[in-house]
Amino acid sequence: MTAALSLTGLPAIPLIAPGDDLTAILGGGMEAAGLSFAPGDVLVLAQKVVSKAEDRYVDLATVAPSPRAEELAAAVNKDPRLVELVLRESTEIVRHRPGVLIVAHRIGVVMANAGIDQSNIAHPEGTEQVLLLPEDPDASAGRLRREIAMRFGVEIAVVICDSVGRAWRNGTVGIAIGAAGLASLIDLRGQRDLFGRVLEVSEVGTADAIASAAGLLMGEGAEGVPAVLMRGFVPPRAVPAREAAALVRDKQIDMFR
Numbered sequence: 001m002t003a004a005l006s007l008t009g010l011p012a013i014p015l016i017a018p019g020d021d022l023t024a025i026l027g028g029g030m031e032a033a034g035l036s037f038a039p040g041d042v043l044v045l046a047q048k049v050v051s052k053a054e055d056r057y058v059d060l061a062t063v064a065p066s067p068r069a070e071e072l073a074a075a076v077n078k079d080p081r082l083v084e085l086v087l088r089e090s091t092e093i094v095r096h097r098p099g100v101l102i103v104a105h106r107i108g109v110v111m112a113n114a115g116i117d118q119s120n121i122a123h124p125e126g127t128e129q130v131l132l133l134p135e136d137p138d139a140s141a142g143r144l145r146r147e148i149a150m151r152f153g154v155e156i157a158v159v160i161c162d163s164v165g166r167a168w169r170n171g172t173v174g175i176a177i178g179a180a181g182l183a184s185l186i187d188l189r190g191q192r193d194l195f196g197r198v199l200e201v202s203e204v205g206t207a208d209a210i211a212s213a214a215g216l217l218m219g220e221g222a223e224g225v226p227a228v229l230m231r232g233f234v235p236p237r238a239v240p241a242r243e244a245a246a247l248v249r250d251k252q253i254d255m256f257r
Contacts, residue, residue, distance in 0.1 A: 003232075003234075004232050005213075005230060005231070005232045005233060006230070006231045006232055007213060007214060007216070007217055007228055007229070007230055008033055008035065008217075008228065008229045008231070009217040009218070009225040009227070009228050010026065010029030010030060010032070010033055010225070010227040010228065010229060011029060011032045011033055012028060012029055012032035013025060013026075013028075013029045013049070013224075013225075013226055013227055015052075015122070016048075016049045016052040016053050016226075017052065017053075018052065018053065018054070018055030018057070019053070019055065020052075020053050022045075022049065022050070022053050022144060022147075023144065023147040023148055023151055024151075026043065026045075026144075026148070026227055027148075027151065027152065029227055030229070033229070035229060036152070036154075037148060037152045037154040037156050038154060038156075038231070039154060039155065039156070040156070040231070040232075040233070040234075041154075041156040041157070041229055041230065041231055042156065042157040042158075042159060042182065042210055042229070042230040042231075042233055043144075043148070043156055043157070043158050043159070043227065043228075043229055043230075044158075044159045044160075044161055044210060044211060044214035044218075044227070044228045044229075044230060045144070045158065045159070045160050045161070045226060045227050046160075046161060046162075046218055046226035046227070047115070047133060047134065047137070047160055047161060047162040047177060047178075048117070048120060048121070048131060048226065049226045049227070050134050050137070050140050050144075050160055050178075051131050051132060051133060051134050052121070052131065054134055054135065054140065056131055056132040056133065056134060056135070057121070057129050057130070057131055057132075058085060058129070058130055058131075058132060059127045059128060059129055060079065060081040060082065060085075060128040060129075060130060061127065061128055063081040063082075063084050063085060064081075064084070065080035065081050065083065065084040066084055066087070068087065069081075069083040069084035069087055070083075072087075072093070072096065072101070075096060075097075075098070076096050076097065076098055076099065076100065076101045077098050077099055078099075078101060082113070082116065082130065083101065085114070085116055085130065085132070086101060086103055086113050086114045086116060087103075089103075089105060089106060089114035089115070089116065089132060089133070090103035090104055090105055090106065090114045091103075091104050091105070091106055092104040092257075094110055094257055100112065101113055104251075104257075105133065107133070107136070107137060107138075107177065107245065107248075108245060108248035109162075109164070109175070109177055109248060110257070111162070111164045111165075112164070112165060114132075114133070115132070115133040115162055115177075116130050116131065116132055116133075117130065117131050118130050118131070120222075133162070133177065134160065134177075134178065136178075137160045137177040137178025137244065138178045138179065138180065138243040138244055138245055139178075140160060140178050141158040141159065141160050141178040141179050141180040141181075141243075141244070142158075142180040142243075144158050144180075145157070145158045145180040145181050155181065156181060157179070157180065157181035157182035157241075158178075158179065158180050158181060159176050159178070159179045159182070159207050159210050159211055159214075159244075160176065160177055160178035160179070160244075161174040161175060161176055161177065161211035161214060161215065161218075162174070162175060162177050163175075163215065163220060167256055172220065173212045173215060174208075174211035174212045174213075174214060174215030174218070175208045175211050175212070175247075176207035176208050176210065176211045176244040176247060177244055178243070178244050179207045179242075179243055179244040180241070180243065181241055182206065182207065182210075182235070182241055182242075183206055183235060183239040183240065183241055183242050184205070184206055184207035184208075184242045184243060184244045184245075184246050184247055185203055185204070185205060185206065185207070185242055185246040185247050186203065186204040186206050186235060186236060186237065186239055187203050187239075188202040188203065188204060188236065188237070189201065189202060189203070191237070204236065205247055206235060207244050207247060208247060210230060210233065213230065214228035214230065
């Protein structure tokens with residue numbers, strides 16, 4: 001059999017506001033693309049649309065920086081109020097230098113500025129808004145999956161993605177910060193390769209690979225494609241679903257921390 005995947009960026013997705021019905025909006029995007037949900041589909045959503053719908057906005061004018069935030073802000077040349085939010089959203093400062101602040105987010109992902117962003121969001125006059133990650137991206141993915149199943153009668157997988165940099169590599173790629181309905185991490189240890197050799201360390205970051213593929217359509221600028229439907233994905237083996245939290249490497253075995 002010839003393996004094949006299709007990726008479709010959903011059109012007609014409007015700018016999302018707090019409280020919007022994402023499920024209905026995504027259904028409209030599917031209809032505009034001439035598609036309907038089918039078993040085995042994977043719906044990949046940009047983190048921003050989920051955060052916006054969940055009203056994860058913060059106005060910097062309401063943030064009072066702590067002495068620690070003031071000190072760190074001077075070292076990295078960033079707004080002390082932004083640094084204060086980064087500290088609140090993270091559990092550990094991993095690295096920093098002028099212009100760069102890498103932390104471990106509360107959900108475990110190591111990323112710049114705890115994923116807090118000011119791009120591609122509205123800035124009403126008189127405000128300095130920033131957008132935080134969803135409170136619990138795995139839970140958000142699970143809710144969307146259940147709502148889609150209830151409204152459209154089909155169980156699919158949902159991946160919420162964000163863009164991060166990587167050690168030793170230039171450029172950003174998409175990773176999964178939330179997932180439901182698929183095995184985010186597939187352990188192949190104990191399986192055999194083409195020549196019968198037993199695999200000893202191989203684990204597949206399935207949800208990250210899906211997020212990265214979708215990122216080719218989503219882009220990083222003004223593309224306006226926050227939702228991508230993947231069709232035709234078949235996991236290498238039948239395994240139970242695992243949330244995106246399974247992708248976070250334990251600090252005790254993380255050589256880069």
